[in-house]
Amino acid sequence: MYSFDAGGARFVVLNDNDTVSAWYSFLVANLGDAPEGAPVVAFPTVSIDRVRSEFGFAPRSVLSDLPHLVAEFRKVVPVR
Secondary structure, eight states, X not given: OEEEEETTEEEEEXXXXXXXXXXXXXXXXXXXXXXXXXXXXXXXXXXXXXXXXXXXXXXXXHHHHHHHHXXXXXXXXXXX
């Protein structure tokens, strides 16, 4: 687990394989020195193997889908 500051916010990356108590301990120790009033953005890292097994996710190259993505984008956003 780790954290970093950017754009006036504290970003916290939690380990998806850890327990909630480990997250809590990390957050208590880590957020004590966050700038006062700074928003905190927290998210877990998720193993791609877990996503594949739970959701049947099969990643692929965005380049092969690019023509379709551009065509869909142009349907929504007018080209000037």
